[in-house]
Amino acid sequence: MSRPTTIKLPALDLSAAKSHTPLRARGRSGSIVQVEEVGDRSVDEVLDRSAYVNINADWVNAKGAWLIHVVLIIFGKIIVDTIPGMTQQISWTLVNLMYLALSYLMFHWVTGIPFENDLHGGAYDDLTLWEQIDDGAQYTPAKKWLVTVPIGLFLASTHYTNYNPWLFAINITALIFVLIPKLPQLHRQRVRFMADGASGMATPLTPSFPNSGRSTPTQEVIPDLITEEHFR
Template identity: 65%
Template sequence: MAVPATTSTLSPRKSASPSLTVRVGRERSSSIVKVEKVGEESQTDVLDQGVYDNLNAEWVNRKGAWLIHTVLILAGKVVIDTIPGMPQEISWTLVNLLYLGFSYLMFHYVTGIPFHSDLHGGVYDNLTLWEQIDEGAQYTPAKKWLFIVPITLFLASTHYTHYNPWLFAINLTALVFVLIPKLPAFHRYRVRFMVPDEPSRVGTPVTPNFPRSGTATPLGESAFSIPPIDIREVDSRL
């Protein structure tokens, strides 16, 4: 009895082998407020800080460093009062805003050390002046004084503006922006506004077409010359 044999030929597709596509992370929308933290102190940083005195922050503990704040505030008040027709409400508000503005710029905005930077190995490059004072220690006498001065000036300006609600709101807002960076909870933290989020740096591999199960993965140009696969099915009948 003849045994019929059926032969079927499966030819692979003539297209190229499945390519590996890398999908790079898409840049997302910007964040309104973003809080970033500067790196923690390492043992190397501690040793670097102890080699030489930080002249950029050491002056706040010298004689007269505390008194200079009072002198500058009084001098600024006298200069502003020399403007003809300047009311006392606006004068005290300007003194308060100017002092808080320069204080924020000096203690909480500028980072690094402007001179004698060659004495240190970059340990202060990302730190503000407030974070450099007393090697970052909290509640020191100098930091307590720098915390009290803006509050006292705010109370004085509020009193001499006769508790005007609009001027009070302006002075209070400026005070809050200066006091928040002084809090220990914000040590080494940076609050940034409208910072775009960084795109994902790790690509996600995507293979649209996977080879059939049980077949070897083609390498190089061999994917274009895969021989046809013959499958013979034998139908036997009794």
């Protein structure tokens, strides 16, 4: 009877697998359009705002504050009509655009308060005049009036321009551009275009080889001795 033949397999060398190069990762670029909230809603900020009367926004509820819009529109219409060769269509369009531009600049572009800012501890630095009116409350009489005036001026300019399609497109585009920041959904919201900075997350590159479904051993495996008995 012959002696069983012993076959010994060489040990697996997994040192190369341990020293594999990790997958590279690339930083995720910033979003093209980013919406972020400004202003602090903490108790300290609320106390700073209520410590003194905000003169910068309190005037909109004063006597004559509503009438001043109508006076400015009429005064601007008279000034524009004095330009030689001015037609009524162009005149109403210019008055509408100038009022909307002034309204947007005053209520939605400039932030903070121009005077006595130290009395409020900088609580209004990031807020526009529209966001300061009535302490940020929505659908107040003052805000309803400030929404009604540009809409009424747009309707008047549309009527006196004889519903010219080109002038109508210009006027309604300017109106929408001014009304959008007045929406309650955009209160204290800022739309940033081409915002800098990465998102803080890394996007891993997809490996070039598929997953085998088995876990990779982390230590060397010494196989058992294989004899002829295994093949019987």
